[in-house]
Every structure is written in structure tokens, then in C-alpha cells.
Amino acid sequence: MDLYLPIAEMSVNALVIVALGGIVGFLSGMFGVGGGFLTTPLLIFYGIPPAIAVASAATQVTGSSISGAISYYRRGQVDVKMGTVLIAGGMLGSVLGSMVFRWLQSLGQIDVVIALIYVLLLGSVGSLMLKEALGTVLRQRAGQVPQRGRRHHPLVAALPMRMRFPQSGVYLSPLAPFLVGAAVGVLTVVMGVGGGFIMVPAMLYLLGMSASVVVGTSLFQIVFVTAVATLLQAANTHSVDILLAGLLLVGGVVGAQMGVRAAQFLPPERLRLFLALLVLAVAVRLGVGLTLTPAEMFTIQLATG
Amino acid sequence: MRWLLALLLVLLPAGVGARSPRLVTDMSQSRIDISYRFSGAELLIFGAIQYPGGRLPARPPGIAVVLRGPAEALTVRHKDRVAGIWVNRQSLRFESVPGFYAAATTSPVESLLDERNAAIYEIGLQYLQLSPATAAAPETVGIFQDGLVQHRQRRGLFVDQPYGVQVTDNILYRARIPIPSAVPVGNYQVEIYLIDGGKVAARGTAPVIIDKSGFERSIYVFAHEYGLLYGVVAVLLAVAMGLLAGLAGRLRER
Numbered sequence: 001m002d003l004y005l006p007i008a009e010m011s012v013n014a015l016v017i018v019a020l021g022g023i024v025g026f027l028s029g030m031f032g033v034g035g036g037f038l039t040t041p042l043l044i045f046y047g048i049p050p051a052i053a054v055a056s057a058a059t060q061v062t063g064s065s066i067s068g069a070i071s072y073y074r075r076g077q078v079d080v081k082m083g084t085v086l087i088a089g090g091m092l093g094s095v096l097g098s099m100v101f102r103w104l105q106s107l108g109q110i111d112v113v114i115a116l117i118y119v120l121l122l123g124s125v126g127s128l129m130l131k132e133a134l135g136t137v138l139r140q141r142a143g144q145v146p147q148r149g150r151r152h153h154p155l156v157a158a159l160p161m162r163m164r165f166p167q168s169g170v171y172l173s174p175l176a177p178f179l180v181g182a183a184v185g186v187l188t189v190v191m192g193v194g195g196g197f198i199m200v201p202a203m204l205y206l207l208g209m210s211a212s213v214v215v216g217t218s219l220f221q222i223v224f225v226t227a228v229a230t231l232l233q234a235a236n237t238h239s240v241d242i243l244l245a246g247l248l249l250v251g252g253v254v255g256a257q258m259g260v261r262a263a264q265f266l267p268p269e270r271l272r273l274f275l276a277l278l279v280l281a282v283a284v285r286l287g288v289g290l291t292l293t294p295a296e297m298f299t300i301q302l303a304t305g
Numbered sequence: 306m307r308w309l310l311a312l313l314l315v316l317l318p319a320g321v322g323a324r325s326p327r328l329v330t331d332m333s334q335s336r337i338d339i340s341y342r343f344s345g346a347e348l349l350i351f352g353a354i355q356y357p358g359g360r361l362p363a364r365p366p367g368i369a370v371v372l373r374g375p376a377e378a379l380t381v382r383h384k385d386r387v388a389g390i391w392v393n394r395q396s397l398r399f400e401s402v403p404g405f406y407a408a409a410t411t412s413p414v415e416s417l418l419d420e421r422n423a424a425i426y427e428i429g430l431q432y433l434q435l436s437p438a439t440a441a442a443p444e445t446v447g448i449f450q451d452g453l454v455q456h457r458q459r460r461g462l463f464v465d466q467p468y469g470v471q472v473t474d475n476i477l478y479r480a481r482i483p484i485p486s487a488v489p490v491g492n493y494q495v496e497i498y499l500i501d502g503g504k505v506a507a508r509g510t511a512p513v514i515i516d517k518s519g520f521e522r523s524i525y526v527f528a529h530e531y532g533l534l535y536g537v538v539a540v541l542l543a544v545a546m547g548l549l550a551g552l553a554g555r556l557r558e559r
Contacts (some may be wrong), residue, residue, distance in 0.1 A: 002342065002344040002486075003341060004339060004340070004342065004343040004344070004521060005522075006517060006521040006522075006524040006525045006528070007524070007525065007528055009461050009487060009489070009490075009516035010487045010533060011343060011344040011345070011486030011487075021342045023375045026331060049333045052557050054529070059540065060543065062544060062547070063542075063543030063544060063546045063547035064408045064547060065547070066543075066544050066547035066548060066551070067547050067548060067550060067551025067552075067554070068551075070548075070551065071551065108380065108382050108396060109392065110395065111392060112390070112391070112392045113545060138522050168449055170516065184484055196545050199439070205499070223428065227543075229543075230536050230539050230540050230543075231533060231537065231540065232536075233536070234528065234532045234533065234536025235532040235533040235536055236369070236532070238528050238532055240528070240535070240539050240540070240550040242524060242528075242535070242539045242542065243524070245539060245542070245543060246542060249542075249544070249547070251541060253546055253550030254546060254550065255550070256550065257550060257553070257554040260554070265425050289390060290390040291389050291390055291391070292391075293391070294384055294391050296456060296459075297383055297384050297452065298381055298383055298384075298449070298452035298453065298455070298456050299381070299382045299383070299393060299456075300379055300380070300381055300382075300457075301379060301380045301457055302377060302378075303377060303378035303379055303380070303398075
């Protein structure tokens with residue numbers, strides 16, 4: 001079923017996009033991630049212009065994260081105080097990100113930079129997750145009780161104006177989460193990801209937040225920052241394709257429900273192991289793509305776009 | 306086709322007595338609407354040649370049909386391997402490149418026109434005048450222009466049909482120009498050339514408009530004129546769909 005996308009200015013097969021959203025939704029429901037890190041590369045691979053893929057994927061992440069954020073909030077697993085600081089950082093980050101995005105676009109390096117950041121981030125986060133997940137699985141095999149490491153990073157403790165975040169169980173400077181939020185905000189705008197795969201480890205290992213509020217607070221922040229990213233892109237670059245985002249969401253929300261159900265049949269450490277492998281696979285695929293001789297040596301950028 | 310003949314009958318007497326031939330042209334549609342189901346189109350361009358005194362030539366005439374979209378400036382970049390990965394290195398700016406260009410001829414352009422005339426009228430992909438802006442060496446410009454033309458050809462935005470014009474009885478001609486879904490919107494122009502003895506003997510033009518229509522147009526205009534409001538609607542849509550799905554999921558669990 002062909003559908004013409006008004007902003008991307010091309011015809012796509014609507015069923016393929018819905019299916020793509022569904023697969024990503026299934027994985028995101030299963031692993032509790034937004035899935036932007038899969039959507040954006042897949043859309044670009046399909047032939048959607050990168051700027052439009054990034055902006056529309058951010059819109060889709062808003063939709064796929066909101067119901068999760070609300071259910072965590074109901075269970076009291078969202079640290080609103082911490083989340084607000086993260087969102088404030090995220091807003092600054094997304095403004096910075098949209099400046100970076102336009103700068104890279106004018107240099108003509110946006111596609112290479114997006115791919116490189118993906119490879120670096122997904123590669124490092126994926127390896128860390130794999131190491132951690134394998135460690136847990138092996139320790140459980142050996143019958144050991146998992147032990148908790150240090151609270152938060154010494155650099156974080158050195159920052160001034162410390163304050164209490166009782167729900168997260170930490171006493172630290174709000175500058176630390178603000179900076180984390182800003183970094184993730186930049187990524188949201190440049191890469192079209194919610195940034196959960198960066199945020200969750202940063203909250204756990206950098207800020208030392210208690211594990212019970214990490215996922216909920218991360219989703220809470222993602223909903224707001226991706227919404228702000230959508231607004232910024234819509235106002236500045238006009239690159240949000242509402243039809244594309246809608247198609248992705250139709251598949252995504254259905255897939256997510258199925259993913260959540262599927263996740264109940266798998267132990268959490270196995271899930272983390274699979275997620276790590278998935279993240280690494282995307283990183284390797286993109287990394288290989290950067291080194292292979294491209295089918296097209298020339299690219300074209302319109303002066304108006 | 307019947308009304309075309311009627312048109313011919315009306316017009317033919319007017320051509321009697323004129324010294325040079327004239328071209329009469331029409332097409333299947335002078336406006337192409339891009340709706341939500343748009344997945345490309347085909348423009349049929351047809352017409353007749355009016356010869357002075359109604360005398361038909363002994364040899365078949367050469368006809369070139371060109372469809373040209375609005376021109377714009379663009380930058381072409383060439384990839385190079387740096388430290389093992391492929392990045393954009395050299396670039397060249399062209400000031401005036403049509404967003405769509407199709408040339409259909411009765412036989413290859415080289416056999417119809419000399420290079421100078423082909424370049425004057427920009428008939429044929431290799432004779433497009435794209436105004437490279439920077440002072441680059443001619444061979445560099447050549448490489449980049451070839452790259453640009455091939456890039457566009459692969460996407461169906463530049464079309465070359467060396468035998469794309471059919472001529473019937475040395476009078477009637479027609480050409481079918483394929484238009485891909487990624488065609489840029491704007492004011493297009495159809496140009497028809499009658500070529501005789503390596504020179505353009507007659508020329509006719511007609512406008513074509515390609516534009517988004519209906520729902521597609523509303524969304525596009527909304528997104529560009531009220532960007533922020535459009536963003537708010539996009540966020541609300543995403544939120545509503547997310548909430549709905551969450552609700553449906555919870556209901557099913559009960």
C-alpha cells in the first residue's frame with residue numbers, strides 16, 4: 001500500500017513502515033527502551049532523508065514512552081525532582097543539539113557523523129551491558145549473591161551545591177543530572193533517540209540512583225525531551241513528518257504491548273543479555289557500513305534544504 | 306485522439322501559407338496533483354507538426370520533447386576514504402540544476418543536433434548547463450556533473466529517452482515521460498523542438514504544474530507556515546496514540 005509522505009516528499013510502502021514500527025515496538029516493549037536507536041537507522045536504510053528520519057523518530061519515541069512513564073509514575077517509581085532537573089538539562093541540550101545538527105548539515109557531514117556517533121555509543125554501551133549481563137548470569141550460575149559497587153562517581157561527588165533527592169536516595173549537586181540530561185538532549189535532536197540506553201547506565205553508575213526509580217525517571221525525562229525535540233525540529237527545520245511518525249506509532253504501540261507480554265516469559269538478566277547483543281549488532285552493522293565502499297560516491301544537498 | 310484530429314482540422318488552414326513549420330502540442334494533463342496515493346505518474350505529451358502549405362517532408366522529422374522542473378542551487382559532494390571510513394571530502398556547488406529533467410527524442414541527440422545547438426537549447430542530459438559556481442578545473446567539473454546526473458538518473462529525476470518520441474505519418478508525435486514519486490513540486494515547462502538538418506526549425510512550449518493537493522498539501526502548508534503549532538499537534542498525536550495503546554493493553558490484562 002503506497003502512501004505519499006508530505007514532508008519527506010516521497011512515496012513509501014505504508015505496511016513496511018508499520019511493520020518496522022511494530023518490530024521496534026516489540027523489542028522496546030520487551031526490553032523497556034524507546035527504540036529510537038533502531039528506528040532511525042532503519043528509516044535511513046529504507047531511504048528516508050536522515051533529517052526527517054531523526055525528527056520523526058523522536059516524535060515516535062514520545063508516543064511509545066508515555067504509557068510506560070505513566071504506569072511507573074502510578075507505582076511511585078518516578079523521581080519527579082530528579083526528572084525535572086534532567087528535563088531542564090535536556091531542554092538546553094536539545095537547543096544545543098539543533099544548532100549542532102544544522103552546523104553539521106552545512107558541512108555536509110551529518111550522515112557520517114550520525115553513523116559514527118551511533119557506532120561509538122552503541123558499541124561502548126553494548127559492550128558494557130554485555131559485560132555486566134554476562135557477569136550476572138555467570139555469578140548466578142556460580143550461586144553468588146550480586147553485590148553492589150560504589151554509590152556514585154567521585155567526579156560527581158566533587159561538584160558544588162549538593163542537595164538531597166530522597167526518592168533516588170542520593171545527595172549530590174543538581175549540576176550532575178543537569179549535565180547528563182543536556183548530553184542526552186543533544187543526542188535526542190541529533191540522532192532521534194530517546195537516549196534511555198545512555199540515561200539508564202548514567203543514572204545507575206554515574207549518579208548512583210537507586211535502581212527502583214531509574215527506568216521510570218528515565219522514561220519521564222524521555223517523554224518531555226523528545227516532545228521538546230519535536231517542537232524544535234517542527235519550528236526550525238520543518239522536518240517532522242506527522243504521517244511517518246503516525247505510521248511508526250500504529251505499529252509501535254501494538255508491537256510494544258506484545259513485547260511487554262513476551263518479556264514476562266524471560267528472566268531479566270537474559271533480557272539484558274539479548275538487548276546488549278542487539279545493541280552491539282546495530283553498532284557492528286553501522287560500523288561495517290561506514291567502511292564498505294559505498295554504492296554511490298556522490299551525495300547531493302539542496303541549497304534550500 | 307478523435308478530438309486531436311478535430312483540432313488539426315481547425316488549425317491546419319491557419320498554417321497554410323506560413324513559411325516555416327509550426328508545432329501544435331497538448332498533453333494528458335497540465336496539472337499533476339500529488340495526493341496521498343501518489344506513487345509517480347506518466348505524462349503523455351503529443352501533438353502535430355504543421356508544415357507550410359501542408360506539404361509533408363520526404364524524410365521523417367526529428368522531434369525532441371523536454372520536460373524541465375524548477376531550477377535550484379545545490380552542492381554535490383564526493384566521498385573519500387579517510388582512516389578507513391568513507392566521508393564526504395570534495396564538494397562542488399552548481400547554481401542552477403533543474404529538480405526534474407527529461408529529454409525524449411526520436412533518435413539520439415548526437416544524431417539530430419550538433420553540440421553547440423544541443424547546448425544552446427539544453428537538449429539531452431549531457432548538454433545541461435548547470436552553472437558550476439566555484440572556479441574548478443574543467444575535468445573536476447566534468448566528474449562532479451557526471452556524478453550528479455547519474456545520481457539523479459538512478460532516482461528517476463533525470464530521464465534520457467533516446468528513442469522516446471514516436472512519430473506517425475511524419476505529422477503526429479507523442480512521448481511518454483515517467484515521473485517518479487519523489488518529484489519536486491513547482492512550475493514545469495514542456496518544450497518541443499522540431500529539428501531539421503541539425504538545426505531547430507520550430508519550438509513550442511507549454512506549462513505544467515506539479516503540486517501537492519488536498520490532505521498532503523494541507524499538511525505541508527501547515528508544517529511550513531505554522532511550524533510550532535504543527536509540532537504541538539504531532540506531539541499530541543503521539544501522546545494520544547501512546548495513551549490509547551496503554552489503556553487498551555491494561556484493559557486486556559484484566
